[in-house]
Amino acid sequence: MADDGPSSGQERTMNYGKEHVAVYRTYAPALEGVRTIPESEFDGRDNTLLGMEVRVQVEGEEFLPSFSEGDNSAVVATDTMKNFVHHHMGEYEGATVEGFLEFVGKEFLETYPQMETVQVSADELPFEERMVPGDDGFEPSDLVFRVAEGESGFGHVVLSRGDDGPVVEEQKSGVTDIELVKVKDNSFTGYVQDEYTTLPERENRTLYVGLDIYWTYAEPADALGEEPERYVPPEQVSDIAQVVFDEFDVNSIQDLIYRIGERTLERFPQLESVSFEANNRTWLKVRDDLEGDAKVLREPPRPTGFQQFSMDHSDLEEAGQE
Template identity: 75%
Template sequence: MNYGKEKIAVYRTYASSLEGVRTIPESSFDGRDNTLFGLDVRVQVDGEAFLPSFSEGDNSMVVATDSMKNFVLHQAGEYDGATIEGFLEFVGSQFLDTYSQMESIQMSADEIPFEERDVPGENDFEDSGLVFRQSHNESAFGEIYLDRSEDGPVIADHISGVTDIELVKVKGSSFTDYVQDEYTTLPEREDRALHITLDIFWTYAESADALGTDPERYVPAEQVRDIAQVVFHEVDSNSIQDLIYQIGLRVLERFPQLESVSFEANNRTWIQERDLDGDAKVLKEPPRPTGFQQFSMDHSDLEEMSE
């Protein structure tokens, strides 16, 4: 039994900057100015006090979902942090502090990403600082579960992520040595152009690290994205399964504060239409259906690789 509001579009200008994050070899990302902070928010609340609204049509304890939307928008102006997860924890805590009939709350959000545009400067092109365009590439994700306690709202569970990564590697990937039987029509490929989409999610050993109050222990989605593309560049993988495992190992190696990392990948690999001179090929879209891969791993996988 729960209810809530979703697709709450929140835009905040000149939010606090994310500064002081630890840099890693795979990424140039060292912070985010948050001049334009956009989120697509979902709120889900639980509580026995809401049962009569289902069973008896009694709405006396119901907080209208339109009020929830307005509450989220108001709190966007009060939040002084710099991360999606921090915002969700802040707003969720405010909900529980304000409405005693809410026993627990789940807050989640997809980033609405924007890219700053270049304009002519005195000697070269430079960041506008004023003009942005909405990006339709990968975006960060966060989800925070809060329960009541004697000391106030506490994080019961959490997950962070980056979704809709789309990458193509034009050579250096293969798919061979799989089961061959009467149902097999797919030819083995020693060197293929590999096209994938990828969602990556992670949890922290200490949930407070997800909020970004200690920037050195916060894992930015941009750095995880960059690890994925660097490993894709470096590794000659024999399958998408092999690829995401290698990405997971690198993420856990770079961020020991994480508890786990998980993946959902989708195979969008193009079909070869013509083989031209050298490495050149003509490719076409694959037919439906498409394959997918899911995998979760933790530091025990990293320890096994080091033995």
């Protein structure tokens, strides 16, 4: 298909950038004044230690000669991008991952006119408070944090140039790498039974699910945290997931994520949509001949099942909840 190439009108892919830019800030401004929800104790964070791993991707027609002619005169070295991110972490006056991404993205556009679009995303590098003995019993240390694994906040923003300066084209927030196990009161029944089906129906299984949850705001500016009562903290969405899992006897991961989505949209009317990427990591039964509900379980072999789903407020209206 010789006439299908970029030169004949199809949009060309051309971008470059830096990923895995880890940056840490001590004594960032605290996140205060977030609205609390019944599913979560989270009401803010001190940000004594704020870490993130950032990815920057830039686009612009002026970069074409760097690909086509080896002419680097417009190229901002990706090493420079890394330094730019590091430097601006010290200039950011807000308290959220999303706010930092928008701030640094705008700074890129304002500093380098050859950049037409900048995409910035980040995974939070999480740290946990540690409890130490204080005057009134155990209290969180002001100084020592545990380097946490797994679950973390996520942000993504796409910025382009408008007539009056940088414009947010897309925004997405999230909490990723949630892993939850519910020991009983989960079923998986009623699925298609045919000549290929070997999986036995289970009225009560131990369900282990991996979850990434993403959301978009109706007003992207709400993602920044500048109006904290309109900000959706990843910690609260993660807490909704575990509370809903605890509350409902679900018949599948599909059923579970729908209920988490419903609750999230109910709690946060300022969101436009919620989406999920789920994985089934359910252990396999080795023994269930023990007393009561006790079992012995083992890791499942590959391959792994997954579920993806997105929903918005129209799903609540259909269910008669709005």
